[in-house]
Every structure is written in C-alpha cells, then in structure tokens.
Amino acid sequence: MYFKLNTLLLLLAILFETIITSSARRSNLHVQHHGKATWFYPGVGACGVSNTSNDLVVSIPAKIFDKFTPHKNPNENTLCGKQVSIEHEGIVIYAVIADRCSGCSKNNIDLSLSAFALLDDPNKGVISVTWKILN
Numbered sequence: 001m002y003f004k005l006n007t008l009l010l011l012l013a014i015l016f017e018t019i020i021t022s023s024a025r026r027s028n029l030h031v032q033h034h035g036k037a038t039w040f041y042p043g044v045g046a047c048g049v050s051n052t053s054n055d056l057v058v059s060i061p062a063k064i065f066d067k068f069t070p071h072k073n074p075n076e077n078t079l080c081g082k083q084v085s086i087e088h089e090g091i092v093i094y095a096v097i098a099d100r101c102s103g104c105s106k107n108n109i110d111l112s113l114s115a116f117a118l119l120d121d122p123n124k125g126v127i128s129v130t131w132k133i134l135n
C-alpha cells in the first residue's frame with residue numbers, strides 16, 4: 001500500500017494538530033486559577049458519590065468539568081477524585097473533585113463547608129482563592 005504525497009501531508013498535519021491540541025489541553029488542566037470560592041452542603045454530586053459537609057470536596061466549574069465527561073455520563077468524568085490545592089491568605093488545603101458547579105465561572109469553585117472553614121470564616125460566604133488541579 002502506498003500513499004500519495006498529498007495524503008501523507010494531510011495525515012501528518014492531522015497528527016501534529018492532535019498532538020498540539022492534546023498537550024495544550026493537558027497543560028491547561030493544571031493551570032493556576034485566581035478566583036473566588038463559595039461553600040455548599042455536599043450531597044450526591046455529579047461524580048455520583050455521596051459526600052457530607054465534613055468531607056473535603058470541591059465542585060469545579062462546569063466549563064472545565066464538562067470537557068472530561070465521556071459518553072454524556074458525568075459519573076465517569078475523569079476529573080472525579082482528582083486533588084485540587086486551594087490557597088487563601090497563606091493557608092493551603094487539598095480537596096477532592098466530587099461535583100460540577102453550573103453557577104461557577106471558569107475561575108471560581110464551590111467548597112464543602114468543612115473545606116471552606118479551614119480557609120476562612122464561612123460567614124464571609126465568598127473569599128479569594130488560588131486553586132489548581134493537581135493530578
């Protein structure tokens with residue numbers, strides 16, 4: 001079997017584009033976000049796991065979460081269970097991705113009550129954070 005030069009060039013172009021877009025997606029995933037954090041009472045999240053306010057879990061922006069949902073099934077989302085580091089005024093905590101935040105713009109997150117409480121007074125409602133998906 002042989003390829004015409006045109007076909008070969010086209011295949012190479014597709015290959016390079018795939019490599020470039022997938023590595024861009026990978027590095028985007030671990031980018032540092034500067035945004036706001038709010039808190040919520042976890043229940044059964046989009047990942048399909050039931051958590052409580054005592055669990056250190058985080059709900060991440062739908063815009064990011066949805067890129068990793070295969071077969072339209074959020075329970076299979078590959079970000080579920082990944083660690084997120086969250087920093088606020090020198091305090092760093094780690095929480096596990098358990099939910100999809102439809103009301104969060106792409107730099108904002110929603111934390112379980114206990115996770116938020118480790119960073120600041122929940123009565124504040126909203127705080128500034130820097131966060132990053134780790135693994």
Ligand SMILES: *[C@@H]1O[C@H](CO)[C@@H](O)[C@H](O)[C@H]1NC(C)=O
Nearest residue numbers: 049050051052055056057096
């Ligand atoms: C969330 O809940 C599941 C069980 O429902 C548990 O296995 C998991 O450890 C909890 N996550 C955290 C971060 O506590």
